[in-house]
Amino acid sequence: MRGLWPILKRELLGLFVTPIAWVIMAAFLFIEGLFFYFLIMSYSSQSDVIVGMGPAEAFFGQSEFFYFPLVLICPVLTMRLFAEERKSGTIEALLTAPVTPAAVVLGKYLATLCVYVVMWAPTVLYMFILSSHGEIDWSLVATGYAGTLLVGMAYLAIGTLASALTSSQLAAAMGATVFILAFFVMGYAARGFDEGSTRSMLEHVAVSSLMNDFSRGLVDSRRLVFWVSFAIIPLYATIRTVESWRWG
Amino acid sequence: MKTKKKKVPAAPEAPSTNDDTASVDTTEGLSSAAESETTTQAARDAEPEAEAGRARRRSDRATKLAASVSLMSVIVIGVLLNILASRHFKRWDYSASGEFTLSDGTVDTLRGIDEPIKLIVLVSRETPIGVSLEEMLEGYRQHTNKLEIEFVDPDRDQARLVELQKLYGLLAAEAGGHVIIDAALIVIQGERHRYVLGSELVAVDDPTDMRTRPRLEYAITSAIRHVRATTPPVICFTTGHDELSLDKAGTEGMAELADRLRKNNFELKTVFQPTADAPADPLAGCELLVVATPTAPVPKEHTLAMTHFVEEGGSAFVVLGPVPNKAQTDVMDLQLDELLALAGVKLEHDVIHEYDPSRRTRGSNGTEFFAESRVHPVTERLVREEAAGAAALVNYTSSLTDLEGAVKPEPLLTTSAKSFGIVDYLARLPAIEPTAVDLPGPRTIAVAVERPAKPGQERGSRMVVASSMNLLFGANWNDPSFRGNSLFVEGAFSWLASHERFLDIPDKPLKTTGLRVTEDALSSMFRYVVLVMPVAMGCMGIAIHFLRRRRPQSKRSLA
Incomplete structure (x- = not known):
């Protein structure tokens, strides 16, 4: 996959030397910080123990505060990947360079994934704060972050595809948000169905199923398969899309 | 990688011949021949170019088709993989406590299920404990396909809840805008079922340190084992001594208790019925004997049979109280001293008067009062719910005095230090004032004892003795103000009828489920x-x- 590394470097520099990534990260940390603070308030104001779940588990996916930033931030991170280059015309230069479409797509995608990881990295401090006020199961923290990474991989892949399908950044962000939101709503819709195949299917695609498992230290092969394929398929479609631009 | 397809220059147009025609109009024939030759030449030149163009378009179409097919293939493979993964999945539990890792005992139990078992979870899936239950039951499903799981949200599925209440006698109350059910889970197989209480799902060793010990697996597997047990425990109720009737409904009948016991999969039987063909051993087959408020003297042979039953390892729940004799001058001797002696107590011929205003009820003259609960497995739930106002409300009780023998009774319910056991109560009516002859408080009104095990027995017989008849009244299960009584009686039955077989599920480590932050x-x-x-x-x-x-x-x- 020739050209992956230079593209990754170029994208990372492009993201980190402009204020956009920092603004996104600041906004993200504000929302997550607020969520964490409310969580601690909730746990400390309980006169009795909260049966079935500790605060570390609750942080990962037991509130809409966890999903809300992801639904909005992932499309914003990815919206400029191809849409901006197509609008400014720099995509022509990239396409004529000796790099494969796969390298172009993966280079850009991995750059946003790096930003995503950097975005979450400061939240490890929250876990240290928790550990200073009680015991914490670091295995649960690790699987919680693994689940978060899987969600990010999938959402960013959707965003990358949306960016490749349009030359408007806004349209790319909107498209990705709507798609991600649709999957998110499907998870909620599952609650409205009785036990059966429809419910199972909706639960299979629900992000809450993934985070409920991973936040409790459970790694389920079904979740792994779904979320990895949810990341791979849009990426493959993006590679094909970029390839099609070379056909003229 | 080099670009796969270089743009092919457009095929050159055939050269225009307009100018040439103007310059050579005098030599029309020549020019016509030349034109014809030029056209032929151009056609000859254009032919391979057009062919190349067609080939390129064919190639483009093929490439696009291949790309579309490969994309569709990837999507189809992805969908198929997910279908396969949803049917054959594996889970790994990385939690330090191994909370969702099932023990060998549970796996054996699940693999041994031959008839379908239904689990009705009466907890919302959106609550933390609901999510934990869902995760745990998902693990159970991995080992058997005989489990049918139904989640009923008490707040949303009101109709289903009412249906279940009628079927299984669930108690429901509303608190803080939520419906609270006494059971968190019902495990059903055929006609048998078992409740799992919310308090059984988690253990709190010390409520002050904000840590809990998960017991989901123990509670669920125990319930599954219980409904699969082939022979339900038999409880024998004494009759023939003017006891409360098992069939009598209403406030002072025992029909409510009987219904509750049957719904908890106990088999009920009455013994000592005055029939011509009385069996030689009336208590054969009984696992638990209930002496349910006799109000007539018990014949010697019956007392002996009961004593023998307890000595041989049977458990007994004795509920009795002060009964006036026929002349209404004194308390009747029920002739159960030998049986009570096995519990290490003696029933005094007094009637307890409670003088603590915070315990006695209004207008009862001190004979009806709230008893103090002592910590014991029997009173576990009662003690836990005391903060919410639950307490045993007793009426016309007598003191149970410790015989100070080898058997050490543990007090379950006591009176306050301000109470007195009034002796010669009936003779002193109506003016009751404590005197020096009366028994000063605190008095014990309920005890529990586990007798030493005989050789070959895993544990000794258990006895619970209570000296207030109203503890068995049906009102305790109908009127929320008597909830303390129902908690006490249910606790007594649970403790007395516990089974020998215990699940070998090691205690999970404590985990922090609360925070103390300044x-x-x-x-x-x-x-x-x-x-x-x-x-x-x-x-x-x-x-x-x-x-x-x-x-x-x-x-x-x-x-």
Whole structure:
């Protein structure tokens, strides 16, 4: 996959030397910080123990505060990947360079994934704060972050595809948000169905199923398969899309 | 990788012949021949180009088709993989406590299920304990396909809840806008079922340290084992001594208790019925004997049979109280002293009067009062719910005096230090004032004892003795103000009828499920996580932005 590394470097520099990534990260940390603070308030104001779940588990996916930033931030991170280059015309230069479409797509995608990881990295401090006020199961923290990474991989892949399908950044962000939101709503819709195949299917695609498992230290092969394929398929479609631009 | 397809230059148009025609109009024939030759030549030249164009278009179409097919294939493979994964899945539990890792005992139990078992979870899936139950039951499903699981949200599925209440005698109440059910789970197989209480799902060793010990697996597997047990425990109720009737419904009947016991999969039987063909051993087959408020003297042979039953390892629940004799002059001797002696107690011929105004009820003259509960497995739930106002409300009780023998009875219910056991109560009516002959408080009115095990027995017989008849009244299960009584009686039955077989599920380690944070710590947390961290990130972005603006344009090449 020739050209992956230079593209990754170029994208990372492009993201980190402009204020956009920092603004996104600041906004993200504000929302997550607020969520964490409310969580601690909730746990400390309980006169009795909260049966079935500790605060570390609750942080990962037991509130809409966890999903809300992801639904909005992932499309914003990815919206400029191809849409901006197509609008400014720099995509022509990239396409004529000796790099494969796969390298172009993966280079850009991995750059946003790096930003995503950097975005979450400061939240490890929250876990240290928790550990200073009680015991914490670091295995649960690790699987919680693994689940978060899987969600990010999938959402960013959707965003990358949306960016490749349009030359408007806004349209790319909107498209990705709507798609991600649709999957998110499907998870909620599952609650409205009785036990059966429809419910199972909706639960299979629900992000809450993934985070409920991973936040409790459970790694389920079904979740792994779904979320990895949810990341791979849009990426493959993006590679094909970029390839099609070379056909003229 | 080099570009796969280079743009092929457009095929050159056939050269225009208009100018040539104008210049050579005098030599029309020649020009016509030349034109014809030129056209033929152009046609000859254009033919391979057109062919190349067609080939290129064919190739493009083929490439696009291949790309579409490969994309569709990837999607189809992805969908198929997910279908396969949903049918054959594996889960790994990485939690330090192994909370969702099933023990061998549970796996054996699940693999041994031959008839379908239905589990009705009466907890919302959206609550933390609901999610944990769902995760745990998902693990159970991995080992058997005989489990049918139904989640009923008590707040949303009201109709289903009412149906279940009628079927299984569930108690429901509303608190804080939520419906609270006494059972968290019902395990059903055929006609048998078992409740799992919410309190059984988690153990709290010390309520002050904000840590809990998960017991989901133990509670669920125990219930499954219980409904699969082939022979339900038999409880024998004594009759023939003017006891409360098992069939009598209403406030002072035992029909409510009988119904509750049957719904908990106990088999009920009455013994000592005055029939011509009385069996030689009336208590054969009984696992638990209930002496349910006799109000007539018990014949010697019956007392002997009961004593023998307990001595041989049977358990007994004795509920009795002061009964006036026929002349209404004294309390009747029920002739159960030998049986009570096995519990290490003696029933005094007194009637307890409670003088503590915080315990006696209004207008009862001190004979009806709230008893103090002592910590014991029997009173576990009662003690836990005392904070919510539950207490055993007793009426016309007598003292149970410790015989100070080898058997050490543990008090379950006591009176206050201000109470008195009034002797010669009936003779002194109506004016009751404590005197020096009366028994000073605190008095014991219910005890539990586990007798030493005989050789070959895993544990000795158990006895619970209570000296208030109203503990068995049906009102305890109908009127919420008597909830303390129902908790006491149910606790007594649970403790007395416990089975020998125990699930070998090791205790899970304690995990933090609550936090104790000072206000100072909370404020500093707010500063760090809500203000300092995001602001630091924002400042970093601003700094980078200004640094870039200061650098010369030429150096900003890469970005």
